[in-house]
Amino acid sequence: MNKLFAFLIAFFLLLSAVAVGLWAAGVFEPQEKASSSVILGVPQLGGSFTLVNQKGETVTDKSYRGKLMLIFFGYTNCPDVCPTEMQDIALTMQQLGDDAADVVPIFITVDPTRDTPEVMADFVSAFDPSLVGLSGTEKQIDDVKEKFRVYAEKVPGDDPNYYLVNHTSYTYLMGRDGKLITVFSYGTPPEKMAAKIREQL
Amino acid sequence: MKKLTFASALLLVLGVILNSGLSVTSAMAAEKDGIMVMDAWSRARPGGSMMGGAFATIENKSDHPDRLVSVSSPVADKVQIHESVMQGGVMKMLERDEIVLSAGQKVMLKPGSFHVMLMGLKKDLTKGVEFPLTFHFERAGDITVKVHVKDAGAMGGMGKMKMN
Numbered sequence: 001m002n003k004l005f006a007f008l009i010a011f012f013l014l015l016s017a018v019a020v021g022l023w024a025a026g027v028f029e030p031q032e033k034a035s036s037s038v039i040l041g042v043p044q045l046g047g048s049f050t051l052v053n054q055k056g057e058t059v060t061d062k063s064y065r066g067k068l069m070l071i072f073f074g075y076t077n078c079p080d081v082c083p084t085e086m087q088d089i090a091l092t093m094q095q096l097g098d099d100a101a102d103v104v105p106i107f108i109t110v111d112p113t114r115d116t117p118e119v120m121a122d123f124v125s126a127f128d129p130s131l132v133g134l135s136g137t138e139k140q141i142d143d144v145k146e147k148f149r150v151y152a153e154k155v156p157g158d159d160p161n162y163y164l165v166n167h168t169s170y171t172y173l174m175g176r177d178g179k180l181i182t183v184f185s186y187g188t189p190p191e192k193m194a195a196k197i198r199e200q201l
Numbered sequence: 202m203k204k205l206t207f208a209s210a211l212l213l214v215l216g217v218i219l220n221s222g223l224s225v226t227s228a229m230a231a232e233k234d235g236i237m238v239m240d241a242w243s244r245a246r247p248g249g250s251m252m253g254g255a256f257a258t259i260e261n262k263s264d265h266p267d268r269l270v271s272v273s274s275p276v277a278d279k280v281q282i283h284e285s286v287m288q289g290g291v292m293k294m295l296e297r298d299e300i301v302l303s304a305g306q307k308v309m310l311k312p313g314s315f316h317v318m319l320m321g322l323k324k325d326l327t328k329g330v331e332f333p334l335t336f337h338f339e340r341a342g343d344i345t346v347k348v349h350v351k352d353a354g355a356m357g358g359m360g361k362m363k364m365n
């Protein structure tokens with residue numbers, strides 16, 4: 001019984017990995033001239049979510065209506081890629097100057113077990129005062145991951161506490177209505193993200 | 202009460218002197234048998250964080266190849282050589298057994314590439330903290346350098362350090 005279950009999970013993971021791979025390969029080619037990316041044949045990304053912010057307050061996607069959302073998924077125990085992306089987002093906010101008031105940068109954890117609101121508070125405050133860090137229950141996180149098609153996979157280490165999390169590393173720009181505007185691939189320069197955001201203001 | 206304050210002030214002053222003395226003599230770069238490890242730095246981590254990463258530049262100035270086979274540090278329970286790789290949009294940190302340095306080669310451990318993975322941190326890596334890191338080379342042996350903890354989102358070790 002367990003074996004079958006494990007097999008099903010493995011199969012599903014593989015399927016989703018392939019799906020994400022195919023989708024990523026097709027969708028995230030540079031779209032220089034398109035001012036809004038219409039993703040053909042792919043269901044709309046994003047949607048409603050209910051999560052917990054770094055102050056421990058329950059928030060939903062509607063909490064940020066009227067502003068653009070710049071959303072990145074990661075985990076605080078990641079010492080390389082996540083801080084780099086957070087830094088790029090912080091620099092983007094700086095570049096926006098006064099326009100930054102119209103944008104909420106949001107870091108959503110894919111590791112809710114370790115990333116409690118307290119940990120998130122410490123992590124996000126190191127980058128930009130406006131950064132929101134969202135955590136939640138496994139279920140809440142799974143739900144938002146699914147809606148944003150985020151793939152994340154725990155990689156167990158020798159010590160159960162030291163697991164790593166492989167995860168997709170895109171940054172999502174959502175409009176004032178909460179709908180997807182575009183997706184930035186990892187390493188998109190802050191100037192480019194800021195320019196794209198300015199187009200929307 | 203007064204005595205206590207005085208004592209702690211004295212300790213503080215002593216601490217400052219000792220610390221500055223240390224950073225002057227601390228190994229910003231260390232060389233052994235033609236292998237040079239320089240500019241070691243790390244990023245500040247949230248309080249209670251389990252994982253950290255350290256970066257450095259390694260240069261093989263000798264005319265023999267050498268291999269970095271492991272790294273160790275008293276600040277972490279476990280230290281691994283990692284490489285960040287992007288596979289189909291998924292970011293992974295993979296453990297590497299070694300980093301090979303051919304004669305004359307320079308390798309930068311930097312964000313998005315190789316890093317030293319510190320697992321099970323025993324010390325909070327707050328900005329300004331320094332800690333030792335020992336690189337074990339097959340030929341050159343052990344080289345210990347001092348790692349400087351920078352901003353949480355620091356991107357390199359070459360930034361200007363405040364010298365006092």
Ligand SMILES: [Cu+2]
Pocket residue numbers: 079080254283284294316317318
């Ligand atoms: Cu790592």
